[in-house]
Amino acid sequence: MNLDVRPVTEPEYRDWLRALRTGFLRPPVVSDEEVAQRLPHTDLARTQGAFDEGRCVATFRSFAQELTTVGGAPLAASAVSNVTVSPTHRRRGLLSRMMDADLAAAKERGDAVSTLIAAEYPIYGRFGYGPAAWTTEWTVDVRRAALDPRRSGPDDGGRIDLVDAPEIRGTGPGLHERLRAARHGVVGRDQRGWDVHTGVDPLPGQPWREPFYAVYRSAEGQPEGYVAYTCDETWEDGKQPLNTATVRDLVAVTPAAERALWLFLCSVDWVMLVKSGHRAPDDLLPLLLPDPRAARVTTHADMLWVRVLDVVRTLEARTYGGEGTLVLELHDTAGLAGGRFRLDASPEGAVCAPTTASPDLTMDIAELGTLCLGDESVVRLAELGRIEEGRQGAAATADTLLRASRRAWCPDIF
Template identity: 60%
Template sequence: MTLAVRTLSPSDDLHDWLRAVGTGFLRGPDVSPEEVVARRPGIELARTQGAYDGARCVGTFRTMPQRLTVPGGGSVPSCAVTNVTVSATHRRRGLLNRMMTGALDAARERGDALASLIAAEYPIYGRYGFGPAAWSTEYAVEVARTGLDSRYAGPDDGGRVDLLDPADVPPVGREFHERFSALPDRQGVVSRDERWWLLDTGELTYEPPGGHRPFHAVYRDANGTPQGMVSYSCENRWEAKLPENICTVRWLNAATPAAERALWHFVLAMDWIATVRTGLRAPDDVLPLLLPDPRAARIITHADFLWLRPLDVPGMLEARAYPLEAAITLEVADKDGYAAGRFRLAAGPEGAECRPTRESADLSLDVGELAPLYLGDESAVRLLSLGRLAEHRPGAAARADLLFRTSRRPWCPDVF
């Protein structure tokens, strides 16, 4: 039977589509009517594709609008890709190719600067022009070894840490996240819509009733301005009347160094907590160096996280900031044609202009290699040594590093 790929319509069976998502991610095929009702408002049908073998959904693919912060504090519109599955019974039949092509065509037509995703497996998405642009690190911190003062009673800088009720999290969080994502050195942060906050607090859930909502706390500076927030949950474990409890940080974002220090000290000073798992942190996160004994923070995960697929090279390059005056011409190869071309970037602290050009290129690279350069995470000199870009003028790779590299590595705090 012919396999059909199409966007969903209001008359489609969303239950069948969600069952295919659960099957593809090995979570099981059971989908309750309550889950269908809860998920429906968050799924834009015109941006949701299904692959069908007869009446059965055997592949899924969904996108959603997103803003991605770039170096300097600006942002670009991104086509965020999620819920990508192909059932084990229908592998190697071109279904992902068809769904991806449809999504990227639509994103280019909308004017999205790029597409973004979090790759479940490394080898899948390079063939579609994606490249890893931001990595993530998770630590397990042995609290007893940190060397922190066990008599800690709160910040001594005039600020304070307060717990928030779930209803208070979205109004405080929305305003704070806007400021946090606009910081000049926090590239890689993605936007959070109203639904995100409802899911984060547990106000909206797809799980059966009975689970515990997470805790939320805010750090306010001496003027009362929220400068950092943390969300965490705790797992109770007692052995022989001794607490071995685990605190898992779901996210911790701070707009100032004082807020970051205060929130980590708050989490690490809670009674009965033996281990803190930090959740997804930047690959150059300062947490270990906040501890008198940095070895108490053990890396348990370090891997690629956010992948980008350039679609509008001039739009991308003009949106970010650059530390010095320089010009460079890039030739971008893109077998699918979305971002192919030769572009001259003239950039400086006051702004940038990027235009197609016929002048000879300084560097040439595949579209997937532009992704790790764009947010400042990768070195053009290192890519040159790996044979992943070509230098046509001596010193061009070093000049690209001066333009593109950032003082802090990019970081995406959120799964989407």
């Protein structure tokens, strides 16, 4: 069967959207409104389709992104999204062809890494991606949290104000940039993202429900965090409230803001359950409560996957908690980033360069993707047989250098 894999043209975009909907099991009907909303924000040169006798049967898109690495420096990334293959054309190598073309183009552009959110775990490891950041969601039973019922607001001199979407569009981007500069794993948000998530231009086919917005301001009056949340209207027999508050977005740039916003959500009248949304696995939330067991984990899963394309830039951009040297042998079947590299790291900076020295550690490029944001243990991967020690104790040395004090966190699905 002759299948044509190539960038999509503007006249083909509607058919591409239909294939995208088919792959994600959504009704395969594309409105004029959806085309008009999506097309201006789609780079067709980076939007691939597979065509069988003129019909689009597979989709793939990438776009420019910045990923914060350990220490706060940004890495140029190629973000992969909208990957589907229609059920009639599975197992014919279409994803491989589209992925190979996109990674080669990203390498040529000079992107340091490629990123994605994997719908299914087993797919992307064979392309050199590794899970670099995980996500956890909690459901808080407010009645069990043992919060002081007399508490009326922040006890640090700050305040929380309910605001409208226009204020979030004005305040939110600056707060998010402060978060991104401080927390590794966070990715940039463009204006389109803010328009989607504050109701200016919601995604077509997804009914918009205006959330509540609350901003935390410090005692000096400076905004340091915000939350967007929705509430349902559930009551049990006997007129007892059983409402749930669901967090859509919570950004806090200080511990005081984070504490104040979570305690605010847990004190809203009639709210018995608070669903946290996507948070870091080491989020402060459970331990902010007098009874942390009131926060039950409802989701814990891989979130951000990273594919290293430039080893030197990826390892030199981040910071390190100790001082040491590692020689890494990296296998890359795609031929994009493999080789042997010497990393000389210290809290003052790092130098990484090709070398011929004997390797301390040997691994697939996907394992470096898993390790690059400091979220995984080299020792654990070695015990799993995914990293080979060429020098005894090298895995422990690598953990001392690579592990970060906080876990990586990517709050956004893209």
